[in-house]
Amino acid sequence: MTDTAQTSQARAQGGVTLSAALPWIIAGLFLLVMPFIFQSNSAITIMNQMAITIIFALSYNMLLGQGGMLSFGHAVYMGVGGFLCVHIMNWEIFGSLPLPILPIFGGIFGLILALIVGSFSTRKAGTVFAMISLGVGELIAACSVIIVVFFGGEEGISGDRTYGLPFFGIEFLTQIEVYYLIAFWLLVSALLMYLFSRTPIGRMANAVRDNPERAEFLGYSARWVRFYSFIAAGFFAGIAGGLFAINYEILTEENLNLHTSGSILLVTFLGGVGFFFGPIIGAIVFTLLQTVLSLETELWALYVGALFVATVMFFPGGLSGVLMMHGTPIKLGKWRMLVKPYIKVLVPAVLCILGLAGFIELMFHARHAAIGESEMTLFWTTFDHSNPMPWIVFAVLALGGFWLARKGSPELTGAWHEANTPDEVSE
Amino acid sequence: MTTALEITNLRKSFGQTEIIRGVNLEIKDDERHAVIGPNGAGKSTLFNLITGRFPQTAGVIQLHGKDLSGKAPYEINRMGLSRSFQITNIFPKMTVFENVRCSLLWSLGYKYSFWNMVSKSRALNEGAEAILEQINLTARRDLPAGLLSYAEQRALEIGITIAGGADVILLDEPTAGMSHSETDYIVELIRKVTVGKTLVMVEHDMGVVFGLADKISVLVYGEIIATGAPEEVRANPRVQEAYLGEAMEAGH
Incomplete structure (x- = not known):
């Protein structure tokens, strides 16, 4: 009794402990040094996009992961926040407004819209909520061509961030200055969203997600709990929108539509909804795939789609879930026994995927390339698609890799089981 | 009376x-x-x-x-009435400790607060530990509630039901589907936690x-x-x- 009481006291008093603050300090330092490691302009552009997507995905996960609300229209809260910020950039008053505080206005606007929509959409979770979010999302996306004053019709609305009041002499002319602005907001928003999940309302959001009826019999209205999560998510989506406005200086219908709402669901699910850092991983991986892979191949969306389907089917916990699965073997000190079987399965599996991708690319090129253009470059080699050799190589890679991976998988399953079972002696 | x-x-x-x-x-x-x-x-x-x-x-x-x-159920609960269910009704994905702590939130006046940290409240954490002690689940504190045995889940549900201080x-x-020894255990538990209620x-x-x-x-x-x-x-x-x-x- 005294033992547990003491630990709980220590837990309750401690203030901000080092172990709790450490991940955030590391994240801050990491954001600080990243531009020194990746100095090219295109790398900074990708990182800006990544950071905005991270905030958006974390905000989305407040609904999906924390609150159990599947939304098909979360883009609109980011979108309207962004549109408002571009409008502010075009107003006279912008000259006396430092740019770094602009995202707050986006946040507030996102919150107000969420307040209105949430007042009727959070009554129920599940299918009802999903359908309302879809309807509202489509409705507002349709408004972009109707309310031209605000949404600017098909061209959208553009502005110029450099008209703002210089912030300690910084006018945000370069990408790197914008990077640090976005990185600052990323850290602040992520920290606030994390802290939100530790508050009474954040804890009850999990409770309502798991069992709304039980929560009602504990004195909480499931609807109000959902509503508060919803408007908080709207606020942070609006912040992401404001940052988008600063980074790209233009917003269009694309920022509101179903496609954007759908891809943030994909990003969040890919990273995993079960852990706070899941959407962060999802946003990083997705942005990399989207930017880097799309430079390499026209078919990138096909691969991303396949990855998403594979995640849903085989790893419903997402990438973060896969990472956290290794907690037990590491705690038991048995992770080393996984290394060899992993190599035996993953190397052939990667070869199989590359072979398959190569085969698809060959086929695509053979079918769709301009007539007479039979040369193509894939995996840093140039070859002719009319030559049977590359076809054979990719087929062998795909089939051989598959066969080897299948052959190695029972060993991996066995090792996995073994690594997750504590030794009898230690019990 | x-x-x-x-x-x-x-x-x-x-x-x-x-x-x-x-x-x-x-x-x-x-x-x-x-x-x-x-x-x-x-x-x-x-x-x-x-x-x-x-x-x-x-x-x-x-x-x-x-x-x-x-x-509504939540209004009735706030008036001092709490219930358990025939089919176990807990928060299966949350830890045992979280289950109990959530059931204390409203009665300790936290309402829909987003400016308090649950881990910083002594009343909340000590209260939850005390309830766990009462229902003998202290050893299971950090396990997801869904992994508890059936009898333990029933005990947890009783803990959640009484935690809010309803009278x-x-x-x-409460003893549906239990073996004889489990039934005796739950009866004793009910007797213990409902004193004065x-x-x-x-x-x-x-x-x-x-x-x-x-x-x-x-x-x-x-x-x-x-x-x-x-x-x-x-x-x-x-x-x-x-x-x-x-x-x-x-x-x-």
């Missing part, structure tokens, strides 16, 4: 079918009251009406003299009923055919005819 729960002429129909057909029941403060009756008699429906899960068709339910009609506790078949329970196990209850009401086809001390009810010929005889034979 004042009245904790008073039910007057309560009726409930689902479509054409009348399930509760004019129930009158008065439960005093600090009483341990068991509602028994054959399957389909409407015991769970009665509980669902009291706790606001369904609206009643007619009649009045009063908690400490205040009318409960039209109130009227409704338990719906009003307990209303639906139960099938006659051993449990006669061991725990000060008063018993027998519900048959939506009507209460007898209410009284265990011995009176046992001796009542109508009860014997309707229900008790066969159940007691089966129970012994």
Whole structure:
């Protein structure tokens, strides 16, 4: 009794402990040094996009992961926040407004819209909520061509961030200055969203997600709990929108539509909804795939789609879930026994995927390339698609890799089981 | 002694079918009251009406003299009535400790707060530890609740039910599906945690009923055919005819 009481006291008093603050300090330092490691302009552009997507995905996960609300229209809260910020950039008053505080206005606007929509959409979770979010999302996306004053019709609305009041002499002319602005907001928003999940309302959001009826019999209205999560998510989506406005200086219908709402669901699910850092991983991986892979191949969306389907089917916990699965073997000190079987399965599996991708690319090129253009470059080699050799190589890679991976998988399953079972002696 | 729960002429129909057909029941403060009756008699429906899960068709339910009609479950809970369910109803993905801590939030006045950190509140954490101690689940504290054994989940549910400090506790078949030793354990637990509270329970196990209850009401086809001390009810010929005889034979 005294033992547990003491630990709980220590837990309750401690203030901000080092172990709790450490991940955030590391994240801050990491954001600080990243531009020194990746100095090219295109790398900074990708990182800006990544950071905005991270905030958006974390905000989305407040609904999906924390609150159990599947939304098909979360883009609109980011979108309207962004549109408002571009409008502010075009107003006279912008000259006396430092740019770094602009995202707050986006946040507030996102919150107000969420307040209105949430007042009727959070009554129920599940299918009802999903359908309302879809309807509202489509409705507002349709408004972009109707309310031209605000949404600017098909061209959208553009502005110029450099008209703002210089912030300690910084006018945000370069990408790197914008990077640090976005990185600052990323850290602040992520920290606030994390802290939100530790508050009474954040804890009850999990409770309502798991069992709304039980929560009602504990004195909480499931609807109000959902509503508060919803408007908080709207606020942070609006912040992401404001940052988008600063980074790209233009917003269009694309920022509101179903496609954007759908891809943030994909990003969040890919990273995993079960852990706070899941959407962060999802946003990083997705942005990399989207930017880097799309430079390499026209078919990138096909691969991303396949990855998403594979995640849903085989790893419903997402990438973060896969990472956290290794907690037990590491705690038991048995992770080393996984290394060899992993190599035996993953190397052939990667070869199989590359072979398959190569085969698809060959086929695509053979079918769709301009007539007479039979040369193509894939995996840093140039070859002719009319030559049977590359076809054979990719087929062998795909089939051989598959066969080897299948052959190695029972060993991996066995090792996995073994690594997750504590030794009898230690019990 | 004042009245904790008073039910007057309560009726409930689902479509054409009348399930509760004019129930009158008065439960005093600090009483341990068991509602028994054959399957389909409407015991769970009665509980669902009291706790606001369904609206009643007619009649009045009063908690400490205040009318409960039209109130949502969370409002009734805030007035000091808490319940458990026939089918275990906990937060399976959250840890055992989180389950209990969540059930303390409202009663400790946190409401929909987003400016307090739950880990920083001593009242909350020590309160939750104390409840865990009471239901003997301290060792299981950090396990997801869904991984507990059945009896442990039932104990946790009782813990969640009493944690909020409600003074009227409704338990719906707390020992259903348990072995003998588990039943004895839960009965002891119920006895321990409901000291100084009003307990209303639906139960099938006659051993449990006669061991725990000060008063018993027998519900048959939506009507209460007898209410009284265990011995009176046992001796009542109508009860014997309707229900008790066969159940007691089966129970012994």
